[in-house]
Amino acid sequence: MSxxxxxxxSKIGSIRAxxxxxxxxxxxxxxxxxxxxxxxxxxxxLNEMLEFPRGEVGLALNLEETSIGxxxxxxxTSVREGDEVRCTGKLLQIxxxxxxxxxxxxxxxxxxxxxxxxxxxxxxxxxxxxxxxIQRQPVTxxxxxxxxxxxxxxxxxxxxxxxxxxxxxxxxxxxxLDTILNQAVINRTGTNDPNFRPVYSVYVAIGQKNASIARxxxxxxxxxxxxxxxxxxxxxxxxxTVQYIAPFAGMSMGxxxxxxxxxxxVVFDDLSKHAVAYRQISLLLKRPSGREAxxxxxxxxxxxxxxxxxxxxxxAGNGSLTALPIIETQAGDVxxxxxxxxxxxxxxxxxxxxxxxxxGIRPAVSVGLSVSRxxxxxxxxxxxxxxxxxxxxxxxxxxLAAFAQFGSDLDAKTRLQLSRGQRIVELFKQRQxxxxxxxxxxxxxxxxxxGFLDALAVDQIHEYDTKLxxxxxxxxxTLVEKISETQQVxxxxxxxxxxxxxxxFAKLFP
Amino acid sequence: MKxxxxxxxxxxxxxxxxxxxGKGKVAEDCVFAVVDALLEKKPRQYLxxxxxxxxxxxxxxANSQARVQSAMPLSARERSLVRKRLMSFFCxxxxxxxxxxxxxxxxxxxxxIGSEVWDGTILSHLRHVSSFLLDA
Numbered sequence: 167m168s169x170x171x172x173x174x175x176s177k178i179g180s181i182r183a184x185x186x187x188x189x190x191x192x193x194x195x196x197x198x199x200x201x202x203x204x205x206x207x208x209x210x211x212l213n214e215m216l217e218f219p220r221g222e223v224g225l226a227l228n229l230e231e232t233s234i235g236x237x238x239x240x241x242x243t244s245v246r247e248g249d250e251v252r253c254t255g256k257l258l259q260i261x262x263x264x265x266x267x268x269x270x271x272x273x274x275x276x277x278x279x280x281x282x283x284x285x286x287x288x289x290x291x292x293x294x295x296x297x298x299x300i301q302r303q304p305v306t307x308x309x310x311x312x313x314x315x316x317x318x319x320x321x322x323x324x325x326x327x328x329x330x331x332x333x334x335x336x337x338x339x340x341x342x343l344d345t346i347l348n349q350a351v352i353n354r355t356g357t358n359d360p361n362f363r364p365v366y367s368v369y370v371a372i373g374q375k376n377a378s379i380a381r382x383x384x385x386x387x388x389x390x391x392x393x394x395x396x397x398x399x400x401x402x403x404x405x406x407t408v409q410y411i412a413p414f415a416g417m418s419m420g421x422x423x424x425x426x427x428x429x430x431x432v433v434f435d436d437l438s439k440h441a442v443a444y445r446q447i448s449l450l451l452k453r454p455s456g457r458e459a460x461x462x463x464x465x466x467x468x469x470x471x472x473x474x475x476x477x478x479x480x481x482a483g484n485g486s487l488t489a490l491p492i493i494e495t496q497a498g499d500v501x502x503x504x505x506x507x508x509x510x511x512x513x514x515x516x517x518x519x520x521x522x523x524x525x526g527i528r529p530a531v532s533v534g535l536s537v538s539r540x541x542x543x544x545x546x547x548x549x550x551x552x553x554x555x556x557x558x559x560x561x562x563x564x565x566l567a568a569f570a571q572f573g574s575d576l577d578a579k580t581r582l583q584l585s586r587g588q589r590i591v592e593l594f595k596q597r598q599x600x601x602x603x604x605x606x607x608x609x610x611x612x613x614x615x616x617g618f619l620d621a622l623a624v625d626q627i628h629e630y631d632t633k634l635x636x637x638x639x640x641x642x643x644t645l646v647e648k649i650s651e652t653q654q655v656x657x658x659x660x661x662x663x664x665x666x667x668x669x670x671f672a673k674l675f676p
Numbered sequence: 677m678k679x680x681x682x683x684x685x686x687x688x689x690x691x692x693x694x695x696x697x698g699k700g701k702v703a704e705d706c707v708f709a710v711v712d713a714l715l716e717k718k719p720r721q722y723l724x725x726x727x728x729x730x731x732x733x734x735x736x737x738a739n740s741q742a743r744v745q746s747a748m749p750l751s752a753r754e755r756s757l758v759r760k761r762l763m764s765f766f767c768x769x770x771x772x773x774x775x776x777x778x779x780x781x782x783x784x785x786x787x788x789i790g791s792e793v794w795d796g797t798i799l800s801h802l803r804h805v806s807s808f809l810l811d812a
Binding site for chain 2: 174186187188189190191192205206207208209231232452
């Protein structure tokens, strides 16, 4: 006890005498639904933190002639009319750093997983400027999702923003979660390589059900992926103000990794709910509303968020921040307001169709509407070599499939294209959370490209690829390692080895 | 009902009329005259215009008045000293200074002019110490 007293006394002694503090104050005129109107605060600036008498914190968002409109972060029911509000002179900041990995936090960076406080050395403001053009370099490194259809046809690079868009229950969160799980798998296997760059993940849940977030966390824990991940929660039970700031908090956490020379991935699940929360706040602040009652700056809301993801050049630390925003459409309408906004901001989209999902094609990726604007620049050379024509083959298959329904006689070439297309579609079906590494994907795609699957029935494809992978892992592990290490194009020698391996397997497969 | 732009412009003009006698200070007789005229003419949204006028007058008065809070009542000499210092600091000889006793500040002075506050009370020092210790 005496030691504690001595410590307190020494700390008090270290405090310098403080001259009278100068603050700006205001008085609460109105409060309701997390939004308050304040009279006074003559020197407040936009987004400044405000202090309320009982410890609540607010952000000044509306600077009007007669009053200040502020949102309250936290419990707004304790704020009363007539309360004195103080300017803090600070912007809202959240803790950032490696200590957040493996933790579940709220939008203010406060841990909610019951594992104790998080001690971080740095804090970043919620709103930050995006990296300038000079600080950036082109996206050339691939980010493997572990999902063969995406890695082959819609490749994502480190530093890219790839939108995942689709109706409810089409597998959007599953794709994002699988990407996070795959980064964890790659991180674990690459720890011995001194040049290896792990990818850290930030999963931001906005307006989600508590049960859904609990499920995500349990999957991450069970796959040992949580230790590379930060989970930021702003659930549906929290106020619109907290849901509004959550993506910015997640982005700031990801930016710390990027600015310290590391690679990070941030998932926003989902931005549709973020837009709704911002609409609610804006309407309560009596801002003029525009299309679909959204405020006029709804585009700027998402553009300033997503522009912060980048790949930095060597001078700026060589880090990267990849963003995977998720948007939920209604009845498959990608031409509505918010989806079109975010599509125009991002560097491509993965469009998931309900029809494909119910046909059993999962992941239900629509090849025609999905695109990666970075493209093969972000693909490993070996993948580009084997997957280069897949998109075109599938597009031809779709055209021919419609034509073949009429039952007319087809020539051999057309029949081959149809057959090949059916097998590619079947090959691209993948169970959730069952990930494929790059070498396995390359082997499968090489096999289908060179006709090794043509002799099989369509319903045998799944069994074939499972057993082929087992075979390659157990008997041809050197070949798998060779593809994994070099990731360069398949030369003649490697092609012969692959040919031999697949022929050997074909004899074993019934 | 929200006050329209024309109403806001009118309330601003009326407020300027309330700053009578060319001194830039709110004059009581001018305020009464303006309010009487407004109530007589009753233009559109006159109640909202009155509320806006009241807000402007309240804000102007707050900026020309200093509220000094202390734990114990100040002596006449101390009050005079505080008044002189404030007037010279703000170069405003017309600054009105109001003195209040508030035991909860424990000691020191808290001076508020408009929305600006200079807080040299013991209470604010204690808050500063507690936040410092919590951060440490």
